[in-house]
Amino acid sequence: MAQKPSIPKGTRDFSPLEMMRRQYIFDTIRKVFRTYGFAPLETPSMENLSTLLGKYGDEGDKLLFKILNSGDYAAKLSPEELTQASKICEKGLRYDLTVPFARYVVQHNNELTFPFKRYQIQPVWRADRPQKGRYREFYQCDVDVIGTHSLLCEVELVEIVERVFRALGIRVQLKMNNRKILFGIAEAIGHADKMMDITVAIDKLDKIGLDNVKAELMERGLDEEAIGKLQPILEMSGTNDEKLSLLSNLLAASETGMKGIEEMRTIFGYVSASGIELDVELDLSLARGLNYYTGAIFEVKALDFAIGSISGGGRYDDLTGIFGLKGLSGVGISFGADRIYDVMCGLDLFPEEVNFSTRVIFTNLGKKEEAAALPVLRQLRDKGVPAEIYPEAAKMKKQMEYANRRSIPFVVIIGSQELEAGVATIKDMRSGDQQQVELSKIADLLAEIK
């Protein structure tokens, strides 16, 4: 036999069980997005490399998957040119959903109605070194509204976080901060010029700890005095209101900082007025590495499972500027499907019906028995109950094993005795319970039974 085929490293096949669970997550998220009036959008898997290059930093450029030009890609090229990817590739696979979204908004600017609310659930590709939990192809679930500065949009995203994780059964904490506050802090410690360095360093606080963050801040040119002022801010405790009050003293001289504080007061005000049942915490050490954020930022942690953030996002004032369209402010959040999947598996949160594709299977013990089963099977399908018949006459043991391995909860057995009596035996594979039921009553019964 030939060598077993395989798939590229860092990619995955999703088995039926994995897919049913993933679809449950995606469907839940999609349904919540729709409840808030967000409409679906899809962009092509391939973008022109000119769209992608330079948007993710030098490191990101290296991680783009490039697609070889079709036809005779080497024609008219010198040996030197053949060593340059830019000469033999014009297209690349999308690296995230944000840049294609910005590209879409600019390209279709004249057709769109703003504020434009869209969600997008599609795979992205990165030529990262594969390792546990990091893949070269993975789905992102993004939801964004662009074309308004209204802070009601931030509040909608908080509500979406609440509803998605409540529906999935995951207890979470939402951490928020504001880039304007971070800028105010940089100003207050005398390093307005080092805003990005401070952001990048404190974004690592969770991963590398305070001492290493301090060391990195030194390397990035902050002096001990500045770091000394920064530390108590990062470690500030109390309620969100208390923190904002303290901050408004510390940042009184920073116009931007005070604006950030005002934004957060407004957002938290809406959140408490709305009755949202979600633990929302102002975390001044939350920074998020992406440099396009300009206002509120978000990050969601699972409370009962140790894993990084399972959702994150923020406000950006100039995302479409990279494609020449200035002044469109937006805010969005992204749900990490792979991590949510891991949390749900780890905490055993998937409902039972997500674990099987067929609810009822009819045994097949011969042509006559099959003929009796088929009309009942059709009745069940008419009622939308996923049902099937074992496709050929086979030994009972083999058919029961098939039902077992596929986690089918109900087996309907029609043997020659049952056939004579016009009944069937329904077996609940979970409890082992059996009952005899008239053929004409099976479909109604199985459509109701849990």
Add this chain to the structure above:
Amino acid sequence: MAQKPSIPKGTRDFSPLEMMRRQYIFDTIRKVFRTYGFAPLETPSMENLSTLLGKYGDEGDKLLFKILNSGDYAAKLSPEELTQASKICEKGLRYDLTVPFARYVVQHNNELTFPFKRYQIQPVWRADRPQKGRYREFYQCDVDVIGTHSLLCEVELVEIVERVFRALGIRVQLKMNNRKILFGIAEAIGHADKMMDITVAIDKLDKIGLDNVKAELMERGLDEEAIGKLQPILEMSGTNDEKLSLLSNLLAASETGMKGIEEMRTIFGYVSASGIELDVELDLSLARGLNYYTGAIFEVKALDFAIGSISGGGRYDDLTGIFGLKGLSGVGISFGADRIYDVMCGLDLFPEEVNFSTRVIFTNLGKKEEAAALPVLRQLRDKGVPAEIYPEAAKMKKQMEYANRRSIPFVVIIGSQELEAGVATIKDMRSGDQQQVELSKIADLLAEIK
């Protein structure tokens, strides 16, 4: 301003309206697949080129999108080697869902339970010359069962065709034929060796007409006598039973041909016994070009819209043989989402609710009015009604235009007068009708109203 960004030729952005319509099609198809116990599967977008090459003929190999190796792809390669795609690319984008499915079954053979019933809805990529209706990225919706010869599986696919198109509201005809019958015909006209030539030529009957098919058959080495015998078979009329009776005389000497006739008799027998309401016609000129089919073949035509086949498939006895696993028979069918979309647009078949993402929008005429709207908005969302509020206070005209452009059917207006009276005005944007309703009764009313 910079040049407007664009996307690679042959690819598409799907706008919210297009996406809502596409999702309606995919959800309908998916729901029917699930009713028959088919479980979802997804395979990676990229496969090793060794998996893809040689599976689609020389022409297909040329149409594969190849992915440049990451890192320094040119290192250690000679200028000559750099001109060979096989040296600088190890991976390619999948070309269809059939080969990855076969690869999956062989790779996971030991974990799977046979018969294995799976469906797969994912994009595929082909470096075809873009033209009207032909894209470089498009979705396929495949459903297959593998690991059984049972003809009940063919019947399930007929039922799936019936249910999918009934649910979508498209009137269709299902044409069927059988590769064994085609082989029998080749034998009967004295050209058993030319089975593939005959298949390829008559597959074009619809497109190029009988005279051109005859010319092509001559080119492919059939003599006039053989073609003279073939023509009346291709043009045979009557009911399916009548055709099969005639054929069983003509093909009496062909064991394979008679087996094909017997298979079709069994399938048609099941179909009439089951009460399937679908026009199923034995069409002896149906051939389908793909060379892996070995038994029954299917093709679906829309009755009220001129377009090629909108669905097709068949039985294959050795699909996994290309990866070294012999003897697994399967049968499947594929739904053409793009063509189904065109038919539904052409016949105006999409239900109204597929055309908007938000059902209810609240106007925003100031902070007090906004505060009165937010709790009602939350009640609507609790009921699962897609609803939103215009995110900032703006002129009434602008807000009504926004509702109009997004086809939102209901606008809830809360102005200062309404606020005093504790009511709101609900405007049906389709009829123009308005009514005043107490704030506390709005959510219930709008959850019910059509």
